[in-house]
Amino acid sequence: MFVLKFGGTSVGSIESIKQVIQIIETHREQGDTIAVVLSAMSGVTNQLIEIGRMATGGNQDYSELVRRIEDRHFNVVKALIPIKEQSKVFASIRGVINELEDLLRGVSLIRELTPRTMDLVMGFGERLSTAVVTECLRSRGLSVAFCDARKIIKTDDQFSHAEVDYTLTNELVQAHFAKETALQIVTGFIGSTEKGETTTLGRGGSDYTASILGAALNADRIDIWTDVDGMMTADPRKVPNAFNIPTITYAEAMELSHFGAKVIYPPSLQPAFARNIPIRVLNTFNPTHDGTVVSRTAERRQYTITGISSIDDIALVNVQGSGMIGVAGVSAKLFGVLARHRISVILISQASSEHSICFAIDPRGAENVKAILDMEFATEIAHGHIDNISIERDLSVIATVGEGMRKSSGIAGKLFSVLGKNGVNIVAVAQGSSEINISVVINKNNLSKALNAIHNVFFQSEARVLNLYLVGTGLIGKTLLKQICSQYEFLRSEKLLKVCVVGLANTKKMLLDPKGVALDAWHERLLTEGVTTSLPAFVEKMQDYNLPNSVFIDCTSDKDIVQFYESLLDANISVVTPNKVANSGPYSEYRRLQRTALNRGVKFLYETNVGAGLPIINTLQGLITAGDQFIKIEAILSGTLSYIFNSFGSGDPASRPTFADVVREAKEKGYTEPDPRDDLSGQDVARKILILAREAGFPLEPSDVTVKNLLPQSCLDAPSVPAFFDELERNNDYFENLLQEAEAEGKKLRFVASFEDNKAIIELRSVGPEHPFYQLTGADNIVSFTTERYKDRPLVVKGPGAGAEVTASGVFADVVSIGSYLA
Numbered sequence: 084m085f086v087l088k089f090g091g092t093s094v095g096s097i098e099s100i101k102q103v104i105q106i107i108e109t110h111r112e113q114g115d116t117i118a119v120v121l122s123a124m125s126g127v128t129n130q131l132i133e134i135g136r137m138a139t140g141g142n143q144d145y146s147e148l149v150r151r152i153e154d155r156h157f158n159v160v161k162a163l164i165p166i167k168e169q170s171k172v173f174a175s176i177r178g179v180i181n182e183l184e185d186l187l188r189g190v191s192l193i194r195e196l197t198p199r200t201m202d203l204v205m206g207f208g209e210r211l212s213t214a215v216v217t218e219c220l221r222s223r224g225l226s227v228a229f230c231d232a233r234k235i236i237k238t239d240d241q242f243s244h245a246e247v248d249y250t251l252t253n254e255l256v257q258a259h260f261a262k263e264t265a266l267q268i269v270t271g272f273i274g275s276t277e278k279g280e281t282t283t284l285g286r287g288g289s290d291y292t293a294s295i296l297g298a299a300l301n302a303d304r305i306d307i308w309t310d311v312d313g314m315m316t317a318d319p320r321k322v323p324n325a326f327n328i329p330t331i332t333y334a335e336a337m338e339l340s341h342f343g344a345k346v347i348y349p350p351s352l353q354p355a356f357a358r359n360i361p362i363r364v365l366n367t368f369n370p371t372h373d374g375t376v377v378s379r380t381a382e383r384r385q386y387t388i389t390g391i392s393s394i395d396d397i398a399l400v401n402v403q404g405s406g407m408i409g410v411a412g413v414s415a416k417l418f419g420v421l422a423r424h425r426i427s428v429i430l431i432s433q434a435s436s437e438h439s440i441c442f443a444i445d446p447r448g449a450e451n452v453k454a455i456l457d458m459e460f461a462t463e464i465a466h467g468h469i470d471n472i473s474i475e476r477d478l479s480v481i482a483t484v485g486e487g488m489r490k491s492s493g494i495a496g497k498l499f500s501v502l503g504k505n506g507v508n509i510v511a512v513a514q515g516s517s518e519i520n521i522s523v524v525i526n527k528n529n530l531s532k533a534l535n536a537i538h539n540v541f542f543q544s545e546a547r548v549l550n551l552y553l554v555g556t557g558l559i560g561k562t563l564l565k566q567i568c569s570q571y572e573f574l575r576s577e578k579l580l581k582v583c584v585v586g587l588a589n590t591k592k593m594l595l596d597p598k599g600v601a602l603d604a605w606h607e608r609l610l611t612e613g614v615t616t617s618l619p620a621f622v623e624k625m626q627d628y629n630l631p632n633s634v635f636i637d638c639t640s641d642k643d644i645v646q647f648y649e650s651l652l653d654a655n656i657s658v659v660t661p662n663k664v665a666n667s668g669p670y671s672e673y674r675r676l677q678r679t680a681l682n683r684g685v686k687f688l689y690e691t692n693v694g695a696g697l698p699i700i701n702t703l704q705g706l707i708t709a710g711d712q713f714i715k716i717e718a719i720l721s722g723t724l725s726y727i728f729n730s731f732g733s734g735d736p737a738s739r740p741t742f743a744d745v746v747r748e749a750k751e752k753g754y755t756e757p758d759p760r761d762d763l764s765g766q767d768v769a770r771k772i773l774i775l776a777r778e779a780g781f782p783l784e785p786s787d788v789t790v791k792n793l794l795p796q797s798c799l800d801a802p803s804v805p806a807f808f809d810e811l812e813r814n815n816d817y818f819e820n821l822l823q824e825a826e827a828e829g830k831k832l833r834f835v836a837s838f839e840d841n842k843a844i845i846e847l848r849s850v851g852p853e854h855p856f857y858q859l860t861g862a863d864n865i866v867s868f869t870t871e872r873y874k875d876r877p878l879v880v881k882g883p884g885a886g887a888e889v890t891a892s893g894v895f896a897d898v899v900s901i902g903s904y905l906a
């Protein structure tokens with residue numbers, strides 16, 4: 084035997100009632116024995132409450148609302164019942180409506196609406212919907228009967244939340260169903276007192292009716308038909324990746340629902356739980372979906388947790404004082420007074436020091452609670468045993484729930500770690516010894532980020548989302564986007580990493596979309612939907628979105644952008660950049676960024692600051708971490724200059740390219756800085772050797788680096804990059820001479836950076852074939868680290884040190900490593 088309960092939206096429209104009829108008919112065709120419980124049409128109960136209030140206030144406009152309710156039911160009859168049968172049904176609806184109108188007339192005369200009368204008014208919704216659906220089913224040839232639950236569900240007279248008399252009710256229900264052969268269509272939500280007065284069953288009322296019937300009739304199952312596909316791992320409006328929970332235990336459902344998951348209200352299902360009757364939550368609008376089965380034991384689970392839910396707005400009351408330590412009876416007094424004032428406590432936490440107790444309540448009652456407690460503990464406060472009672476607002480509670488958490492270690496660690504990595508401060512924590520719910524109180528503005536991050540980390544078969552904000556869509560930025568696009572599927576399926584670009588900007592336009600920008604259409608969207616760039620506005624938006632697992636990527640060479648790094652890191656947003664500016668300014672600023680990242684538990688990664696994608700900084704950091712000490716660094720760190728000196732001078736002097744031509748080629752190949760003078764002046768290399776020295780543990784300032792400049796002053800002074808190229812043409816002989824001098828000695832020109840004895844020097848050197856730098860080709864870099872452990876033969880890293888693909892791929896690798904770290 085199955086009890087089917089259909090909620091308000093399921094009977095809320097003609098179309099939905101058709102679905103309900105179809106579901107009932109399918110059961111009948113299968114030969115199932117069923118009983119059906121119905122809610123009022125969606126919205127009607129609230130309208131009835133409104134109507135009752137209007138009538139007490141003498142506002143006669145309630146009649147208009149009554150007429151609208153009547154019309155909604157009439158319309159169902161017109162649509163679903165053959166014309167010749169309609170008049171009889173209209174008459175019976177009219178009869179019920181007349182009864183309601185008489186009642187309201189009385190209310191408006193005596194201007195009084197007692198809870199008893201309100202229950203009677205509210206009960207009309209279920210009476211009407213049930214009458215109409217019964218007639219629809221009857222007109223289709225089914226043997227059905229309207230069953231007014233007031234005949235079989237007996238309660239006390241606590242109107243609006245009546246207590247059921249189970250002994251009497253069970254007897255009446257069993258007797259009724261034993262004698263009736265027709266399919267019973269039962270009004271949800273209502274019952275009656277011994278004297279026959281209408282009562283209502285409180286929150287989750289129609290589910291309660293179904294549960295009472297199911298328990299009394301020892302049903303095989305109760306199906307709660309609603310408008311969603313069962314219970315979900317989180318509220319899908321807040322966590323887009325939430326998915327259906329196929330099975331859940333009563334205890335878990337209870338915990339999740341307490342914290343805001345509104346699909347069912349488990350306390351109302353208690354009678355069924357007590358008799359171990361499984362409950363299925365199904366979707367009337369998607370009837371083939373399996374929904375969620377709630378039962379005593381859940382099947383083996385893929386995940387340790389079952390779901391996450393939240394209460395979005397709470398206040399935390401903190402009672403604190405040295406006079407509470409070791410004193411018995413403080414909690415009894417505290418919670419006693421709260422109980423006397425019917426104040427519901429959402430969560431309680433007390434540390435074992437007994438120095439403070441805090442508890443969460445509905446914020447709307449916070450001032451009242453404070454006043455009550457101030458009065459109750461006036462003596463303790465006056466004697467200084469209790470400090471002031473304080474209230475903290477704008478907080479939310481998140482409950483992480485699951486039977487799988489019981490006796491399994493590491494869950495709390497994982498929860499706190501993911502919150503920490505995302506910069507979510509935990510204000511209070513509570514976990515009962517049942518171990519199926521860990522609740523944390525956090526600031527409300529972090530709620531969405533926290534829910535998504537927790538969901539992401541616990542439901543691991545789902546890819547973790549990494550939210551990227553990219554500033555700079557020039558050579559490196561666009562190459563990075565292309566690489567992410569082609570690697571997207573691999574990362575998602577093999578690395579469980581879903582890379583989502585949520586922000587893009589260049590000097591002209593910026594575009595932010597928390598849902599992500601499609602990687603094959605970013606350029607077009609930026610052009611058409613982008614707004615004028617403002618970096619402060621960009622960063623502010625990032626902070627507004629407050630998305631979990633966020634990474635800011637600076638692919639510019641801009642000097643001003645680095646001022647945002649610190650506040651981004653402080654907001655727990657990792658930063659990845661090939662831009663060398665931040666790390667090559669004053670040492671104190673470099674240090675501050677390192678510290679901020681460390682303190683916030685986020686990453687600041689810049690492998691591409693030196694040698695593009697070559698693993699130079701990571702190698703150096705590895706040596707330092709393992710306790711090695713640096714003696715000397717010798718390196719060629721400019722891809723541009725390598726390329727220039729390897730290309731310039733080959734071939735017949737009369738027809739071969741000029742020096743300026745070769746620099747142009749280097750620019751076209753993507754080796755140079757946006758302004759190639761940064762390369763040729765040695766400034767780029769100066770930044771790199773400075774960064775290496777700092778990474779090796781030496782607090783160098785930019786002024787500690789000596790650069791033997793390569794460029795004539797007129798080239799440096801040129802007002803623009805094109806003017807600089809013209810000037811370079813004019814100085815061709817100067818470079819020819821340098822080259823010829825070196826060639827005459829059988830040597831090659833190399834722009835070498837070295838660091839030793841706290842001094843960094845960069846200079847143009849002629850090196851012979853015996854020198855390890857002589858053989859360098861193309862745009863290669865080479866770095867040689869001499870350390871305590873690599874003293875006799877240095878550790879050498881060598882390879883292409885500039886170019887769009889290798890640089891973008893180095894940035895990409897940094898980004899992906901953050902994805903792994905956050906996991």
Ligand SMILES: NC(=O)C1=CN([C@@H]2O[C@H](COP(=O)(O)OP(=O)(O)OC[C@H]3O[C@@H](n4cnc5c(N)ncnc54)[C@H](OP(=O)(O)O)[C@@H]3O)[C@@H](O)[C@H]2O)C=CC1
Pocket residue numbers: 554555556557558559560588589590591616618638639640641643644661662663691692695722753754755756757884885886887890
């Ligand atoms: N090329 C290489 O081999 C290597 C490069 N790097 C570094 O990579 C970085 C990028 O180089 P590259 O791609 O060649 O440079 P590009 O000049 O090609 O691109 C720079 C991008 O940054 C944007 N930009 C500049 N300033 C701002 C600002 N204030 N606000 C918003 N956007 C801004 C530009 O916008 P717009 O498009 O509107 O001009 C452009 O999109 C540099 O820091 C460079 O040192 C590091 C290692 C190797």
Ligand SMILES: N[C@@H](CC=O)C(=O)O
Pocket residue numbers: 691692693694695720721722723724754755756762767884885886
């Ligand atoms: N312009 C640079 C690129 C990387 O930093 C170079 O030429 O090495």
Ligand code: NA
Pocket residue numbers: 690691692693694695696697698699700893
């Ligand atoms: Na590198």
